[in-house]
Amino acid sequence: MVPLQVLVADDEAVSRTVVGAMLKKAGYAVIYATDGEQAWRTLDSEAPPALALLDWEMPGLQGPDVVRRIRKKEAQTPTYVILLTSRDSSADIVQGLRAGADDYVTKPANEDELIARVSVGARVVELQAALAERVRSLEEALANVRALQTLLPMCAYCKSIRNDQNYWEKVETYFTQHSNVSFTHSYCPNCYERFVRPELEALEGARAAQEKLRRG
């Protein structure tokens, strides 16, 4: 499995390095940002990391500011954000979570606690990705159903169907393309009497005539 990518944003090199080393040891792919602006640029990119650990106090953009910006973005699988803080008053924690952080870890980080919280985040991220995939496939299925709910122009004689591109297609072709239906060909009792039996009889007659001819 591809390791999940985690962004560690902290202006202090000591703290950044320690947290990064803990994550790498636990098998995550780590990228770094040395301030809030850089963290935001990384998170605002085309393929943002799945998880981010943001230091609360950074020069320029602080952790909660970065979170607020992330939450304004529409993303199908939003980044799971953990704030790193040495503030431990509940008012501060409430403020961080209200800004949109998913969790917080107090500094200096305890390795076991940090990794446990990050793996909770990883579970949430994987669940979200699985749900997004499910929604995508359901939407696709729904689009097919919608296509079949429209009014279909059909030839009254040969039963061909006029498709979206104005071409007349066989019923089989149309439905195979617009749904998961596939066809197996057979005949109904009425058509057996009307078409199949006369053909079989004609064949039988032709064979008998040929036999007679051969015998002279």
Place this chain on the structure above:
Amino acid sequence: MSETPVLDQAVTNALRTLTPPGEPDVLAEVLNLFLDEVPPRITRLRNAWAAGNIEEVHRAAHSLKGSAGNIGARRLYGVCAQLDEKTKSGDLAGAAPLVDALGVEFGKVESEIRRLLAAG
């Protein structure tokens, strides 16, 4: 306070175990970063204190506390934590000796780190 270690061995040992196989020692890397990063921040804090910029003193004390905590520099951490608290609340009584103590405590941590790095 005299019981508190300059450098907590439990923390430095834990940092050592973070080293991936075949890569440079994480502990040495972190301790070197600490030696590079902390002195200019102490200077900044002292200058801010001299200029009466308490907000800046608070920010610097807070970030020093973080770095000290990360390597287990418990006594330095204690000084920073008190300074962090005092400059946050604005009750500056007893803050001046703490500013002076920073340099002393950093000196102790530095010699401990040098000893540890030399031992490998």
